[in-house]
Amino acid sequence: MRKLNRSEMFWKRLTNEFLCEAGTTHRNYENQILPNDSYWNGTGKYERQHAELGKLIPSMGRVKNPRKNKHLEHFRAVCNAYYDLYNNGGWNRPSQIYTYAGKRTVHNIHVYLALEFYLNYVVLAAHAEQIGLDTEVKNVA
Numbered sequence: 001m002r003k004l005n006r007s008e009m010f011w012k013r014l015t016n017e018f019l020c021e022a023g024t025t026h027r028n029y030e031n032q033i034l035p036n037d038s039y040w041n042g043t044g045k046y047e048r049q050h051a052e053l054g055k056l057i058p059s060m061g062r063v064k065n066p067r068k069n070k071h072l073e074h075f076r077a078v079c080n081a082y083y084d085l086y087n088n089g090g091w092n093r094p095s096q097i098y099t100y101a102g103k104r105t106v107h108n109i110h111v112y113l114a115l116e117f118y119l120n121y122v123v124l125a126a127h128a129e130q131i132g133l134d135t136e137v138k139n140v141a
Helices: 006-019 047-054 070-088 094-101 108-130
Strands: 025-026 032-034
Touching: 006 094, 032 108, 047 070, 070 094, 070 108, 094 108
Parallel strands: none
Antiparallel strands: 025 032
16 A cells, blocks of 8 residues: 555545545545535535626626736636536546646545635635735735
């Protein structure tokens, strides 16, 4: 049996000790660990802020003035990758998904959890930017 690296130990501890005991995860047919509370099923950690930001995203293309709204643009890109992961299993944007989920540090079975955690962070940063708190989140994303 091979020794786990730091990242693998973190995800094993997180999923086994915290998430699985609390009953907050389940597995899909590929044995990947999925969060029960996710933006995909409308129960994300910051669902209200996510919904508010969703109204600011255009149906096609970039947001208006992406240099000024860099966190909102990043939110749009991450949401596209998130959608692809849940809708298509990530086949259309694999490099983008693993970049956001922590490409080299996340094992395949934890990619859904990692992207969910990252989206929480991105939602807060974009929401703060849109309501005028961007000076506090200047170095995000």
